Amino acid sequence: MASPTPIADDLLNLTEPDEPEAAVAAADAPHPDLELVARSKAGDSAAFEQLIKQYERQIFRTALHITQNREDAEDITQDVFFKAFQKLNQFQGNSKFSTWLVRIAVNESLMRLRKRKTQRTVSMDQDVETEEGAIPRDFAEWRPNPEQNYNQAELAEILRKTIAGLPPGFRTVFTLRDIENLSTEETAEALGLSVPAVKSRLLRARLQLRERLSRYFRKGNEGSK
Amino acid sequence: MNCTDFLAKLTDYFDGRIDSDLLAEVKQHLCTCHHCEVVVDTTRKTIDIYRGHEPYDLPEDLSTRLRTAIMERCKASGSPEPANAASAHKRHS
Numbered sequence: 490m491a492s493p494t495p496i497a498d499d500l501l502n503l504t505e506p507d508e509p510e511a512a513v514a515a516a517d518a519p520h521p522d523l524e525l526v527a528r529s530k531a532g533d534s535a536a537f538e539q540l541i542k543q544y545e546r547q548i549f550r551t552a553l554h555i556t557q558n559r560e561d562a563e564d565i566t567q568d569v570f571f572k573a574f575q576k577l578n579q580f581q582g583n584s585k586f587s588t589w590l591v592r593i594a595v596n597e598s599l600m601r602l603r604k605r606k607t608q609r610t611v612s613m614d615q616d617v618e619t620e621e622g623a624i625p626r627d628f629a630e631w632r633p634n635p636e637q638n639y640n641q642a643e644l645a646e647i648l649r650k651t652i653a654g655l656p657p658g659f660r661t662v663f664t665l666r667d668i669e670n671l672s673t674e675e676t677a678e679a680l681g682l683s684v685p686a687v688k689s690r691l692l693r694a695r696l697q698l699r700e701r702l703s704r705y706f707r708k709g710n711e712g713s714k
Numbered sequence: 715m716n717c718t719d720f721l722a723k724l725t726d727y728f729d730g731r732i733d734s735d736l737l738a739e740v741k742q743h744l745c746t747c748h749h750c751e752v753v754v755d756t757t758r759k760t761i762d763i764y765r766g767h768e769p770y771d772l773p774e775d776l777s778t779r780l781r782t783a784i785m786e787r788c789k790a791s792g793s794p795e796p797a798n799a800a801s802a803h804k805r806h807s
Contacts, residue, residue, distance in 0.1 A: 530794060534785065541781050546772045549780075553770045562770075563780060570784045571791070578797035624721075628749045631756050636763050648769040667761050668768060673729065688725045699753070699760045706759070
């Protein structure tokens with residue numbers, strides 16, 4: 490009989506890979522999360538709730554950037570923390586707790602995309618070989634503070650629309666590296682990619698976003714929305 | 715250094731992870747290539763704009779609702795699984 494284990498467990502190895510060297514060197518003092526994790530393991534629910542408070546926004550945003558669906562992101566945020574709670578004893582502190590959570594979130598989000606039948610691209614590896622945006626084509630200068638030409642709602646819509654057009658593999662790397670401020674090594678760890686692969690995808694993601702934003706922000710385009 | 719070489723170093727350049735000799739070459743290229751200068755400037759702005767204007771936020775009421783639901787699920791499930799539960803499961807399956 491098939492195991493009732495959720496699909497996530499087949500795809501997600503919750504054991505931690507070795508910590509990147511730079512992170513080990515920087516980790517002189519124990520990270521404050523480790524105490525909260527230890528207390529959570531011992532049954533202190535307030536400690537686990539504190540961990541949720543600290544990282545729920547990051548997990549929600551990561552899930553929403555990958556799935557582009559608010560309901561999915563809500564479900565994924567719940568599932569990530571519940572799964573983390575269940576598997577808490579597998580977390581030994583070899584990597585940051587936040588990186589471990591992001592890794593679960595990325596896997597849950599990609600699984601959700603696979604389940605969505607209408608979704609065309611469902612893999613970190615799909616569509617990353619595209620040549621689009623690999624070489625800059627637009628060399629127009631931008632206005633000094635181009636975002637100020639739009640109100641908050643307009644700008645949010647432009648940014649959402651622009652990042653949504655990236656393949657998931659690029660969108661995820663850009664989100665973790667440039668929006669959530671993970672290091673290149675942490676991003677590689679969270680996605681199960683090599684550092685050179687992260688760098689390559691990050692470059693393409695940044696260049697593609699730049700090209701797409703240029704149509705709104707270039708000089709001489711002040712009135713166009 | 716030509717534009718293709720420069721592009722290959724762009725991520726390291728932004729991250730400040732570039733040795734001094736190469737950095738001098740990069741800066742020299744930027745002094746002579748307006749296209750690459752524009753690419754650097756607009757790519758940096760792209761990153762700054764996304765960092766400064768996160769388009770997806772978690773409203774406080776939704777945050778509270780999600781946290782309450784998570785804590786209820788955790789309490790209903792009891793304690794975290796023992797550390798060796800996953801490997802034991804694999805051995806027996």
